[in-house]
Amino acid sequence: MCDASVTHAFSILGKRWNGMIIEVLGRGPLSFAALRRAVGGISDAVLSDRLTELAEAALLSRCVAPGPPVTVSYALTESGERLLPVLTDLGAWARDNLPLDSTS
Amino acid sequence: MCDASVTHAFSILGKRWNGMIIEVLGRGPLSFAALRRAVGGISDAVLSDRLTELAEAALLSRCVAPGPPVTVSYALTESGERLLPVLTDLGAWARDNLPLDSTS
DNA sequence: AGTCATTACTCTGTTTTTCAGAGCGACTCC
């Protein structure tokens, strides 16, 4: 049987884009549009869905500044931040172990 | 811009099931059917696809014993094995930081 | 004032991925 906690981790990270959203927010809060640009290649609709899920999982928080103009920023929670060192390790693993042409 | 090595890592791990397949194989080589049972919930077709991809990324190797009966086993490569400590950290992070009802 | 750009999304049809189940030949066991 697959370890339940790893399964749990991949219920979030095994969905396209979540790992990258969290990694990008590791550098500081961003607006929706800035996030989309930073992640690169994600559609608005999917980004919106992902942000909702990640907020529901309490990995990030959504802050509305009433404006005008209204601005919304997304920031990692402490739980989200605690993932960052693991993401760093993942990046190091990929750099050293994944063939260059395995990206697809 | 999202870090290229994290993007690279998630080109593998951001696809459903890959993290779990690697984690299960961390305990030793398994046949196709045993893998399917150990991962739990994955379809044959997707398992077959994933194993092909992971083999192409050199994270696992597929060994055919000619039999009879023919048996096929899948084992992590060194590159695959090097991911295991990171997966352990991921599991620990999930246990301590993900709400119980975030699994979906 | 009008135009353009940006914002934070929502909506919609299309494409891709995953799911659920059936099937095959080769074997083993009763």
Place this chain on the structure above:
DNA sequence: GGAGTCGCTCTGAAAAACAGAGTAATGACT
């Protein structure tokens, strides 16, 4: 012979992701 397991492949359905358009509210520029 029948039932079960193996390692897949195949197929149609459902879900996820993609690609692009749209909205009201702003701000900047001409």
